[in-house]
Amino acid sequence: MQINTVSTNKPAIKMRKPLNGVRIVRSIASYFLLTFVAVIMIVPFLWSISTALKGQNEAIFSFPPKFIPANITLENFVTVWNSLPIPLYLWNSTVLAFWGVLLPLLFCSLAAFPLARMNFKGKNIVFLIILSTMMIPGEVTMIPIYLILDKLKLIGSYSGVILPGAVSAFGIFLLRQAFVGIPKDIDESAIIDGASPRQVWWYILIPMVRPMLATLAILSFIGAWNNFLWPLLILQDPKTYPLTVGLYDLKGTFVTNTRLVSAGAIIALLPIMIVFVAFQNFFIKGAYSSAVKG
Amino acid sequence: MRKMKFISILLASLCLLFVAACSNAGGSKKNVELKFWTISLSPTFDDYINGLVDQFEAENEGVTVIWEDIPFDTVEQRVLTAAASNQLADVLNLNTDYLKKLAAVGAVADLTEKAADVKSDFFEGVWEAGNLGDKTYALPWYLSTGGMLYNKELLKKAGFDHPPATDEEAWEMSEVLYEKLGVYGNTPSNIHLYLPQNGIPLVSEDLKSAAINTPEAVAVFKEFKERFDKGLIPRELLLGQAKANEWYAQEKIAWWGTGPQLFRQVNDLSPEVYKKSDAAPSIVGSSGFNHIAIMNIAVSAKSKAPKEALAFAKFVTNAESQLAFSKIVAILPSVKEAAADEYFTQGENSDDPSEKGRFYAAAQLERAKDMFAPVENISEINKAVNDEFHRVLLENKDPQKAIEDAEARINELLDTE
Amino acid sequence: MYKARHAWMFLAPAGVLLATFSLIPALAALVLSFTNYNVFQPVEWVGLDNFIKAFHDKKFWSALGNTFYYWILVTPALVVLPVFIAILVNQKLMGIKLYRLVYYFPALVSVVVTAILWNWMFASDGIFNYIISLININPINWLTSKEFVMVSLALVTVWQGLGYYMLFYLAGLQSVPTDLYEAAELDGAGIWQKHFFITFPMLRPVIFFITVMSTMSAFKEFTLMLAMTEGGPIGASTTVVYLVFEKAFKQLDMGYASAISFLLFIIILILTLINKKALDRTY
Numbered sequence: 001m002q003i004n005t006v007s008t009n010k011p012a013i014k015m016r017k018p019l020n021g022v023r024i025v026r027s028i029a030s031y032f033l034l035t036f037v038a039v040i041m042i043v044p045f046l047w048s049i050s051t052a053l054k055g056q057n058e059a060i061f062s063f064p065p066k067f068i069p070a071n072i073t074l075e076n077f078v079t080v081w082n083s084l085p086i087p088l089y090l091w092n093s094t095v096l097a098f099w100g101v102l103l104p105l106l107f108c109s110l111a112a113f114p115l116a117r118m119n120f121k122g123k124n125i126v127f128l129i130i131l132s133t134m135m136i137p138g139e140v141t142m143i144p145i146y147l148i149l150d151k152l153k154l155i156g157s158y159s160g161v162i163l164p165g166a167v168s169a170f171g172i173f174l175l176r177q178a179f180v181g182i183p184k185d186i187d188e189s190a191i192i193d194g195a196s197p198r199q200v201w202w203y204i205l206i207p208m209v210r211p212m213l214a215t216l217a218i219l220s221f222i223g224a225w226n227n228f229l230w231p232l233l234i235l236q237d238p239k240t241y242p243l244t245v246g247l248y249d250l251k252g253t254f255v256t257n258t259r260l261v262s263a264g265a266i267i268a269l270l271p272i273m274i275v276f277v278a279f280q281n282f283f284i285k286g287a288y289s290s291a292v293k294g
Numbered sequence: 295m296r297k298m299k300f301i302s303i304l305l306a307s308l309c310l311l312f313v314a315a316c317s318n319a320g321g322s323k324k325n326v327e328l329k330f331w332t333i334s335l336s337p338t339f340d341d342y343i344n345g346l347v348d349q350f351e352a353e354n355e356g357v358t359v360i361w362e363d364i365p366f367d368t369v370e371q372r373v374l375t376a377a378a379s380n381q382l383a384d385v386l387n388l389n390t391d392y393l394k395k396l397a398a399v400g401a402v403a404d405l406t407e408k409a410a411d412v413k414s415d416f417f418e419g420v421w422e423a424g425n426l427g428d429k430t431y432a433l434p435w436y437l438s439t440g441g442m443l444y445n446k447e448l449l450k451k452a453g454f455d456h457p458p459a460t461d462e463e464a465w466e467m468s469e470v471l472y473e474k475l476g477v478y479g480n481t482p483s484n485i486h487l488y489l490p491q492n493g494i495p496l497v498s499e500d501l502k503s504a505a506i507n508t509p510e511a512v513a514v515f516k517e518f519k520e521r522f523d524k525g526l527i528p529r530e531l532l533l534g535q536a537k538a539n540e541w542y543a544q545e546k547i548a549w550w551g552t553g554p555q556l557f558r559q560v561n562d563l564s565p566e567v568y569k570k571s572d573a574a575p576s577i578v579g580s581s582g583f584n585h586i587a588i589m590n591i592a593v594s595a596k597s598k599a600p601k602e603a604l605a606f607a608k609f610v611t612n613a614e615s616q617l618a619f620s621k622i623v624a625i626l627p628s629v630k631e632a633a634a635d636e637y638f639t640q641g642e643n644s645d646d647p648s649e650k651g652r653f654y655a656a657a658q659l660e661r662a663k664d665m666f667a668p669v670e671n672i673s674e675i676n677k678a679v680n681d682e683f684h685r686v687l688l689e690n691k692d693p694q695k696a697i698e699d700a701e702a703r704i705n706e707l708l709d710t711e
Numbered sequence: 712m713y714k715a716r717h718a719w720m721f722l723a724p725a726g727v728l729l730a731t732f733s734l735i736p737a738l739a740a741l742v743l744s745f746t747n748y749n750v751f752q753p754v755e756w757v758g759l760d761n762f763i764k765a766f767h768d769k770k771f772w773s774a775l776g777n778t779f780y781y782w783i784l785v786t787p788a789l790v791v792l793p794v795f796i797a798i799l800v801n802q803k804l805m806g807i808k809l810y811r812l813v814y815y816f817p818a819l820v821s822v823v824v825t826a827i828l829w830n831w832m833f834a835s836d837g838i839f840n841y842i843i844s845l846i847n848i849n850p851i852n853w854l855t856s857k858e859f860v861m862v863s864l865a866l867v868t869v870w871q872g873l874g875y876y877m878l879f880y881l882a883g884l885q886s887v888p889t890d891l892y893e894a895a896e897l898d899g900a901g902i903w904q905k906h907f908f909i910t911f912p913m914l915r916p917v918i919f920f921i922t923v924m925s926t927m928s929a930f931k932e933f934t935l936m937l938a939m940t941e942g943g944p945i946g947a948s949t950t951v952v953y954l955v956f957e958k959a960f961k962q963l964d965m966g967y968a969s970a971i972s973f974l975l976f977i978i979i980l981i982l983t984l985i986n987k988k989a990l991d992r993t994y
Contacts (some may be wrong), residue, residue, distance in 0.1 A: 033799060034799060041817055060563050110722075114719075124819040140959060140965070164732040167732075172926070182884055212886070222818075233368075252333050253339065372965075
């Protein structure tokens with residue numbers, strides 16, 4: 001019995017599809033559709049980008065709006081870089097994001113396993129309780145969580161920011177669904193072969209849900225990277241501020257330099273885009289063939 | 295023998311050191327720590343606030359002030375989470391309506407007696423901003439009266455060579471502007487201020503019942519409905535969804551009524567339009583008074599150092615400190631002595647609308663007072679009046695019924711106190 | 712096959728964290744709904760008073776109605792549409808990763824920026840009114856009339872959610888073994904048949920997930936309303952959580968806010984149970 005756990009292999013028998021006219025037409029149609037949808041998605045951002053590229057003397061709000069700056073300039077980005085300790089903030093955000101991705105991936109995938117696979121007394125209740133934690137709005141749990149962190153003496157530390165979000169019911173739910181999609185006979189064959197639950201989890205199930213893990217990683221990263229309110233409430237030393245909190249300084253009192261704020265927002269967006277594209281390597285069409293043959 | 299001498303010298307010097315250390319420790323005062331929170335003043339005013347802190351620490355040995363600035367849209371969350379874990383700041387900068395809420399739940403200290411000595415330093419109409427009922431809970435800090443930034447070019451195109459000086463004139467001009475150029479003039483969004491400014495208070499003097507139900511109020515609502523139907527009042531500005539500064543920068547409105555410290559926002563959004571602009575005094579309502587937006591300084595009721603906290607609060611709001619603040623940005627001081635400084639009489643002929651605006655605003659200080667009744671639920675009362683007003687304009691509700699409903703709601707809100 | 716003790720071992724680490732930072736605070740909030748807690752004054756038990764107040768509160772019912780309306784507009788769209796987008800970007804075309812990023816963009820940007828951009832597009836002289844003027848329709852008060860405000864907000868949410876939920880469907884599609892498709896093709900199945908008999912059934916766990924998640928998100932939404940319309944005009948876009956936020960933070964009525972949250976929780980729980988019965992299936 002073969003268990004295929006490696007991702008980028010071409011399956012043993014590859015049916016090469018002939019490159020004929022039908023395929024070309026299909027591709028062109030696809031690109032057309034793709035681009036049409038892309039335009040709808042991206043148009044609103046053109047304004048943000050163009051604002052960041054406009055110089056001090058050019059109007060941001062004119063009517064009708066001008067998308068293309070008269071003089072494209074990078075001075076806003078330079079000013080933001082120079083007036084705030086951007087590298088420090090980037091580092092802080094990275095630390096928070098690193099733990100904000102690692103811990104959820106680990107704990108949620110551990111917890112999702114029994115919920116998807118095992119039959120134990122109280123399983124449904126546990127699952128419902130976990131889901132229930134997502135049904136209470138954060139506005140009313142904010143103060144209790146703060147008080148708990150205070151009792152644990154975690155106010156002011158990164159743990160206070162990371163731990164409340166380290167396990168999310170959302171992540172557990174997501175991975176549970178991923179595990180549910182895998183046929184149970186795979187587990188059974190492995191166990192018959194003598195695998196322990198931990199080995200089944202690590203060597204068989206985890207590799208098979210890589211796309212979903214990548215999804216959770218991306219979402220956790222974005223959540224941790226864009227986190228503003230909690231770091232603001234918990235952290236007290238400005239040197240520990242992540243990018244979101246640090247960039248708030250660009251909103252001056254009474255007068256805001258909108259160009260700088262736009263430039264800052266774009267600087268903050270870049271790492272997310274990089275992470276997103278990087279994790280795309282886990283999304284590859286045709287990478288999996290069913291793992292049980294014969 | 296020599297060994298003995300050596301040891302005794304060593305012992306003696308040790309004793310001397312010990313005594314010296316002890317007396318030093320006994321001599322220094324206990325260190326008091328004050329936490330001071332401001333709203334959205336960093337980083338623009340870092341130097342100023344740090345300067346205040348340094349000066350106070352120098353004049354008050356043993357006191358350390360820790361300053362933290364809070365972004366204005368997270369003030370409530372910060373205050374509540376800190377208060378829940380007993381870590382609320384000792385000295386707090388608060389805006390008027392939140393102050394009244396906090397005063398009603400006993401979060402801030404009653405300063406009626408403790409601050410009586412400085413009361414006369416402040417403008418009368420301004421002092422009330424820190425009141426709940428007839429008790430005082432905060433000292434007034436910096437403030438902003440109104441002002442007007444207008445677009446000279448737009449007005450000229452419509453045939454006007456000066457900005458409006460009265461409400462009537464403003465509406466007449468608005469009609470012409472709309473017909474000729476399709477732009478707006480008066481853009482009301484604060485009916486809860488307009489009414490008191492024009493002699494129709496929302497709450498009675500004894501603070502026990504609604505005072506809004508008068509024929510004059512109904513007439514005002516009717517008038518505005520007519521103007522709305524003529525197309526003179528843009529929905530987005532009425533409902534607060536679009537920002538007046540952006541519309542002004544896009545030349546969709548001919549004038550913008552706001553405090554002069556905000557004029558420079560137009561420069562950020564559209565330098566060309568800023569160059570075409572000039573400042574004028576704001577239009578005063580028929581009551582002779584205009585609303586004034588005030589920031590306050592309060593002391594936490596649970597502060598562990600109430601005396602020092604109060605001293606710091608008085609220090610931050612005294613004439614000298616406020617004058618220095620007003621020189622950095624076009625806000626105004628709430629202390630009479632500071633406002634009398636000749637600094638505010640300059641700028642009358644300035645080219646920069648911000649400076650000219652400050653001159654006009656300072657000149658109007660005597661005719662400014664806080665239009666918010668000193669009751670706990672003032673922000674909900676204001677909202678109720680606005681809601682009824684919107685219903686008249688947007689849903690064709692009968693003005694008489696709307697005023698009556700507003701009265702009922704205000705009475706309901708006053709009852710719960 | 713598996714023992715119960717295995718189950719508890721795997722659940723333990725997550726369980727501890729979840730209990731500390733999600734469960735206990737949630738229980739605390741629930742308990743607070745029976746009190747008049749306002750942070751500053753001593754807590755007093757008030758029993759069911761807050762709930763009775765909610766039943767009589769016009770604003771509560773109006774907010775509930777607004778929230779249900781919003782949910783109906785948003786969730787079906789976000790369960791169905793992203794499937795097609797995911798299928799579209801699941802192809803092995805050059806530059807497909809870039810397209811995926813672009814589609815995901817709306818989900819990345821903060822609420823504040825989204826609000827600025829869409830407020831501008833919905834303006835009375837904005838892009839949308841311009842487009843409909845080309846087909847001779849009168850300008851619509853997108854955000855300033857109670858007829859259209861929820862629809863407009865729903866539109867923004869769907870725009871943001873397309874890319875967001877696309878990602879889940881994409882991951883789900885990736886886990887469908889390709890030889891299933893190849894076998895079907897050998898049997899002569901066309902595109903629609905392939906998707907109907909293979910893709911959708913295999914996506915069922917993801918569909919369940921998205922239905923539940925998007926329902927929860929729809930019921931908890933308020934930051935969009937706060938940023939774009941401040942709950943207006945005249946409360947037409949005030950959702951339940953918006954009300955909770957106002958009561959808790961602006962009006963210092965934490966007890967009442969918790970009670971409203973409790974009622975909301977019950978509603979979401981019921982809907983989730985219904986969903987589970989209908990869509991959930993473990994092998």
